[in-house]
Amino acid sequence: MAESICRVLRDGALEGEHAPALTIKDSLDSPFAFDVFSYILVQLSSQILRGNSQSRGIVIVAVSRSPSSYISLLKTKGVDVESSQKWIHILDCYTDPLGWKNKIQKSRNVKDIPHQSSLITSSYKAMKDLEKLFSVITELGGGLVEEKKARFCVAIDSLSELLRHTTSPSVSGFLSNLRCHDQISCIFGLLHSDLHDDKVPAALDYMSSMVANVEPFHHSFNGQRGNSENSLSEQSFTRGKFNVRFKRRNGRVRVMSEEFKVDPEGISFTSVSSVDGASSVSGLLPKLQFNLQLSEKERTDRAKVVLPFEHQGNGRPIQIYDGRRSLEDYNAEAKQTSGGKKGGSGTGEIIYYRDSDDEMPDSDEDPDDDLDI
Amino acid sequence: MEPQASNLLDEALGFHGHANPGRPGGRFVLIEDCLDTSGAVVLHHLIKRSLVSHPYSVVIFLAFNHPFAHYDRILRKLGCNLAAQRDNSRFFFIDMLMCQCPDDGKIPQFWLTGLFEKIEGLISSLHPDSKNFVTIMIDDVSLFEVAANGSSNDVLDFMHYCLTLTSEFDSTFVALDHKDIYLDGEKPILILEMEYLADILIKVEPLATGLAKDVHGQLTVMNKETQNPQISSPIKIRNFHFRIKENSIEYFYPGTKAW
Numbered sequence: 001m002a003e004s005i006c007r008v009l010r011d012g013a014l015e016g017e018h019a020p021a022l023t024i025k026d027s028l029d030s031p032f033a034f035d036v037f038s039y040i041l042v043q044l045s046s047q048i049l050r051g052n053s054q055s056r057g058i059v060i061v062a063v064s065r066s067p068s069s070y071i072s073l074l075k076t077k078g079v080d081v082e083s084s085q086k087w088i089h090i091l092d093c094y095t096d097p098l099g100w101k102n103k104i105q106k107s108r109n110v111k112d113i114p115h116q117s118s119l120i121t122s123s124y125k126a127m128k129d130l131e132k133l134f135s136v137i138t139e140l141g142g143g144l145v146e147e148k149k150a151r152f153c154v155a156i157d158s159l160s161e162l163l164r165h166t167t168s169p170s171v172s173g174f175l176s177n178l179r180c181h182d183q184i185s186c187i188f189g190l191l192h193s194d195l196h197d198d199k200v201p202a203a204l205d206y207m208s209s210m211v212a213n214v215e216p217f218h219h220s221f222n223g224q225r226g227n228s229e230n231s232l233s234e235q236s237f238t239r240g241k242f243n244v245r246f247k248r249r250n251g252r253v254r255v256m257s258e259e260f261k262v263d264p265e266g267i268s269f270t271s272v273s274s275v276d277g278a279s280s281v282s283g284l285l286p287k288l289q290f291n292l293q294l295s296e297k298e299r300t301d302r303a304k305v306v307l308p309f310e311h312q313g314n315g316r317p318i319q320i321y322d323g324r325r326s327l328e329d330y331n332a333e334a335k336q337t338s339g340g341k342k343g344g345s346g347t348g349e350i351i352y353y354r355d356s357d358d359e360m361p362d363s364d365e366d367p368d369d370d371l372d373i
Numbered sequence: 374m375e376p377q378a379s380n381l382l383d384e385a386l387g388f389h390g391h392a393n394p395g396r397p398g399g400r401f402v403l404i405e406d407c408l409d410t411s412g413a414v415v416l417h418h419l420i421k422r423s424l425v426s427h428p429y430s431v432v433i434f435l436a437f438n439h440p441f442a443h444y445d446r447i448l449r450k451l452g453c454n455l456a457a458q459r460d461n462s463r464f465f466f467i468d469m470l471m472c473q474c475p476d477d478g479k480i481p482q483f484w485l486t487g488l489f490e491k492i493e494g495l496i497s498s499l500h501p502d503s504k505n506f507v508t509i510m511i512d513d514v515s516l517f518e519v520a521a522n523g524s525s526n527d528v529l530d531f532m533h534y535c536l537t538l539t540s541e542f543d544s545t546f547v548a549l550d551h552k553d554i555y556l557d558g559e560k561p562i563l564i565l566e567m568e569y570l571a572d573i574l575i576k577v578e579p580l581a582t583g584l585a586k587d588v589h590g591q592l593t594v595m596n597k598e599t600q601n602p603q604i605s606s607p608i609k610i611r612n613f614h615f616r617i618k619e620n621s622i623e624y625f626y627p628g629t630k631a632w
Contacts, residue, residue: 031569101493107490164529190567238608
């Protein structure tokens with residue numbers, strides 16, 4: 001749910017807690033992580049400008065796209081980048097990530113002309129040094145927000161490039177340091193999951209409080225795109241599924257699902273089109289040839305069924321003793337004993353005492369669940 | 374070459390796009406071929422198209438596969454005189470056949486930085502009219518990786534820097550690679566990463582039904598149509614067949630040719 005993600009990022013970090021972190025993952029079957037990243041960037045930027053979010057500024061670590069493309073993106077979407085109020089800074093790790101151009105200019109004895117497209121960009125030339133990157137980001141962000149208590153957010157494009165330049169443990173450490181920093185409100189980045197061994201995206205999943213997966217509607221079987229025309233259809237490259245996993249502070253994990261569509265205006269999200277209005281969770285159930293759920297009629301019929309141990313079987317109306325109401329029909333002897341078993345009469349009877357009104361028949365609830373030992 | 378024959382591939386590449394007439398509608402064109410069907414066909418077409426499209430256009434060609442004479446002979450049959458273009462400083466042939474990164478155990482960064490400096494220097498020294506019509510081509514990336522002592526990371530760094538040149542000078546980058554040469558069980562990082570970076574991906578494959586006398590293969594062109602990189606773009610896919618003739622290449626939709 002794209003809106004929920006934006007809300008969580010907007011709300012930011014609580015005092016004493018790690019900043020929320022979002023990882024957007026995709027694969028070559030549905031390479032739209034950047035579209036989702038841009039969408040979130042634009043939403044968050046608008047909220048920062050309106051003063052609606054915890055962050056007062058944003059630092060974009062531009063690794064796979066140039067700073068000018070981000071400036072154009074934000075301007076196209078109506079976000080005021082050149083505002084007098086400093087709120088954005090783009091760290092240019094794209095133009096010269098390893099300092100090659102710097103070396104060439106030095107060898108030609110050419111003065112290093114600051115190749116800045118605007119005041120909000122600064123270049124970074126040491127992609128293999130994540131500790132330095134961390135200090136540059138925090139310095140830039142701190143400069144944006146000025147007050148010590150104010151926070152800023154960090155957008156990283158892309159985490160796959162960071163992993164290519166350095167190692168997985170150093171990237172994990174870098175992200176962890178960002179999340180712990182006092183002034184960072186939230187971080188989000190994108191990852192191409194098929195460029196790495198399985199354990200690397202898994203490690204980043206553990207570090208993220210939200211993981212968004214961009215997937216096609218149908219996965220190819222062997223993980224590679226086949227060379228037949230069947231696997232290539234225009235539809236698979238404009239739409240797909242958007243699954244998000246939220247990790248709450250209390251440990252609860254919530255999974256939500258949406259559909260997305262990419263067109264020249266941008267990416268849009270719609271709720272999953274499902275049969276008979278079932279919740280999004282049912283979209284994760286396997287498709288079976290039998291129905292696992294009840295229709296309305298089946299539900300009402302089931303409610304009407306009288307269970308064999310709940311009726312007297314002799315035409316008398318149903319009487320269920322639940323130990324709470326005073327009984328008019330029972331004698332005083334039955335009232336004194338807590339169980340209230342009836343004294344022996346000629347015929348055998350089964351007397352059923354229901355534990356609680358709320359208990360559904362066939363419930364899997366463990367009745368000892370609320371014991372506090 | 375008949376206008377109609379060049380239309381399908383050129384159209385798929387966006388050569389006739391209004392934004393950039395005379396240039397493919399995308400900065401990075403990746404050609405992926407396999408053993409059964411060679412992608413050199415598309416590379417030769419692009420060399421000719423780049424040289425013919427604009428009077429000041431320039432091609433910088435990094436050759437790891439064949440010597441100059443090979444390309445000269447083939448392009449001559451397609452109606453393009455590479456030797457003359459080279460003499461006119463419109464076709465720069467960088468012969469990498471004998472070049473190998475010094476195998477002294479050090480990472481090949483110095484060698485690659487030197488190569489990048491050469492290309493960047495070539496472009497900077499061009500006439501201002503030519504600077505916006507440069508095409509950098511590599512034939513092919515797998516041999517480049519071999520020359521770099523198998524360091525795919527360094528090859529990717531080099532390609533990243535070439536791509537920054539394309540945005541700085543508004544030029545095009547074309548690379549050819551083979552998709553079926555990587556070991557099973559190991560992730561082919563180099564080719565996957567290039568597929569992510571590519572604006573246009575051209576897959577050159579045999580027909581699903583096998584080899585044929587009249588149809589030599591099929592092309593699948595996936596164009597992200599990133600004329601405006603800041604705007605999202607759905608990926609447009611076109612598929613058609615081709616036939617290599619003596620002096621030209623014919624492109625046609627499946628089933629539209631009566632033999």
